[in-house]
Amino acid sequence: MSEGLVQIGEVAERLGLSLRTIRHYEEVGLVVPERTPGGFRLYSETDIGRLALVKRMKPLGFSLEEMRDLLVITDRLAAGDEDPSLVSRLQLFERAVADRAERLREQLAMAREFAEQLRRQRLQAAATSNAGR
Numbered sequence: 001m002s003e004g005l006v007q008i009g010e011v012a013e014r015l016g017l018s019l020r021t022i023r024h025y026e027e028v029g030l031v032v033p034e035r036t037p038g039g040f041r042l043y044s045e046t047d048i049g050r051l052a053l054v055k056r057m058k059p060l061g062f063s064l065e066e067m068r069d070l071l072v073i074t075d076r077l078a079a080g081d082e083d084p085s086l087v088s089r090l091q092l093f094e095r096a097v098a099d100r101a102e103r104l105r106e107q108l109a110m111a112r113e114f115a116e117q118l119r120r121q122r123l124q125a126a127a128t129s130n131a132g133r
Contacts, residue, residue: 005034005042015051028064030054060100
């Protein structure tokens with residue numbers, strides 16, 4: 001195996017992704033691992049970083065196209081591309097993540113409030129049934 005490259009199983013274990021998910025991300029072009037002559041996938045640290053970024057974007061509801069766009073931006077910036085539009089596009093993603101995080105905080109607050117309401121109803125029902133004995 002080439003120096004610094006790891007097989008799909010190790011990538012899956014490190015990132016907490018299934019083999020199927022990693023293969024899917026390859027199929028849609030989000031990551032393109034090297035291949036051994038025998039066809040085994042080998043992932044670089046850059047590939048692993050790309051997969052980690054995709055993993056963070058997925059629960060926030062970003063589309064595959066948005067993920068692909070952000071990966072292009074980060075790749076170009078990492079390669080030293082100084083196109084000012086890259087930074088402004090990155091800022092748009094930064095704002096989108098902040099907005100989505102705020103919506104998730106609001107949903108979490110509602111879920112906690114709902115759970116507390118159910119707990120109070122359960123305790124009240126238990127108290128009522130115990131009082132009737």
